[in-house]
Amino acid sequence: MKHVLSIQSHVVYGHAGNSAAVFPMRRLGVEVWPVNTVQFSNHTQYGRWAGQALESSQITALVDGIAAIGELQRCDAVLSGYLGAPEQAAYVIEAVRKVRAANPQAIYLCDPVMGHPEKGCVVQPGIQQYLVEHMPAVADIMAPNHLELEKLAGRDIDSLADALAACRDLIARGPKLVLVKHLDYAGKPVDQFEMLVVSASEAWLGRRPLYPFDRQPVGVGDLTSGVFLARTLSGDDVKTAFEHTLAAVDAVMAATHAAGEYELQLVAAQDEIARPQRHFDAIAV
Ligand SMILES: Nc1ncnc2c1ncn2[C@@H]1O[C@H](COP(=O)(O)OP(=O)(O)O)[C@@H](O)[C@H]1O
Ligand SMILES: Cc1ncc(COP(=O)(O)O)c(C=O)c1O
Ligand SMILES: [Mg+2]
Numbered sequence: 001m002k003h004v005l006s007i008q009s010h011v012v013y014g015h016a017g018n019s020a021a022v023f024p025m026r027r028l029g030v031e032v033w034p035v036n037t038v039q040f041s042n043h044t045q046y047g048r049w050a051g052q053a054l055e056s057s058q059i060t061a062l063v064d065g066i067a068a069i070g071e072l073q074r075c076d077a078v079l080s081g082y083l084g085a086p087e088q089a090a091y092v093i094e095a096v097r098k099v100r101a102a103n104p105q106a107i108y109l110c111d112p113v114m115g116h117p118e119k120g121c122v123v124q125p126g127i128q129q130y131l132v133e134h135m136p137a138v139a140d141i142m143a144p145n146h147l148e149l150e151k152l153a154g155r156d157i158d159s160l161a162d163a164l165a166a167c168r169d170l171i172a173r174g175p176k177l178v179l180v181k182h183l184d185y186a187g188k189p190v191d192q193f194e195m196l197v198v199s200a201s202e203a204w205l206g207r208r209p210l211y212p213f214d215r216q217p218v219g220v221g222d223l224t225s226g227v228f229l230a231r232t233l234s235g236d237d238v239k240t241a242f243e244h245t246l247a248a249v250d251a252v253m254a255a256t257h258a259a260g261e262y263e264l265q266l267v268a269a270q271d272e273i274a275r276p277q278r279h280f281d282a283i284a285v
Contacts, residue, residue: 020219021226053084086126247276
């Protein structure tokens with residue numbers, strides 16, 4: 001059994017952050033230790049929410065608590081996502097350091113959630129800058145969306161070639177692998193949703209259907225990075241983990257669209273998260 005320390009948001013209603021990633025990872029056979037950076041009534045794209053951020057030092061206190069019962073060396077990976085305050089980022093790095101000290105094989109997947117003002121994804125000021133400056137040197141895997149890759153690269157990405165170059169530049173700064181959870185550029189097939197995964201020696205493009213939602217569901221990125229990490233820990237190579245992620249996330253999006261729902265239908269689609277019926281071949285690029 002693999003164990004993931006997952007440091008992300010918690011929403012009471014619906015699915016984003018840990019509330020989008022923990023159940024799928026468990027459904028994929030991975031044990032998850034959730035640390036909640038915020039506890040909100042609902043995700044921020046509703047435009048209003050109740051709740052608050054966790055005191056930053058609690059991240060260290062909770063990790064120390066696991067070490068104190070002698071279990072931290074069982075941690076195989078740290079996953080971080082939505083943060084509630086810029087101060088939390090340094091504590092995430094501290095948690096990674098402690099986990100690696102307890103288990104030198106442990107990996108760190110950083111989903112650099114930066115927010116998207118136009119879409120209504122609200123992230124506190126200062127978080128973006130910290131993620132750009134500090135996380136590439138610490139993370140083994142980074143999982144940006146298109147906008148986050150542009151911020152990490154410090155330039156616009158207008159083509160697949162641009163995206164590949166940005167991923168390779170990012171790899172030169174630290175991570176061994178970059179998963180672009182959402183790629184968007186002029187000329188992309190209009191009815192397809194694209195993802196990309198890049199290492200120093202390989203690059204795969206993935207396509208899955210784009211569904212015509214009235215309101216775009218939230219938490220897709222968090223689901224994507226969680227599934228990819230769970231499959232990677234289970235022993236998949238990069239291509240296999242990527243193809244499983246494409247298919248599992250597609251199954252959730254298809255179920256959500258078919259149900260006419262705004263929140264991700266993770267429970268309804270749970271069997272397909274574990275064993276998707278459709279398969280999407282990754283394309284070598
Ligand atoms: N198959 C799909 N069909 C339609 N929309 C999708 C599909 N998959 C994801 N999306 C939407 O694409 C957007 C991706 O969000 P973005 O912020 O770019 O990245 P991420 O969620 O990866 O952080 C979300 O609004 C999500 O609802
Ligand atoms: C509380 C919370 N967590 C996480 C996210 C990130 O969601 P996504 O996976 O769509 O990037 C959001 C986006 O609005 C959010 O409000
Ligand atoms: Mg995201």
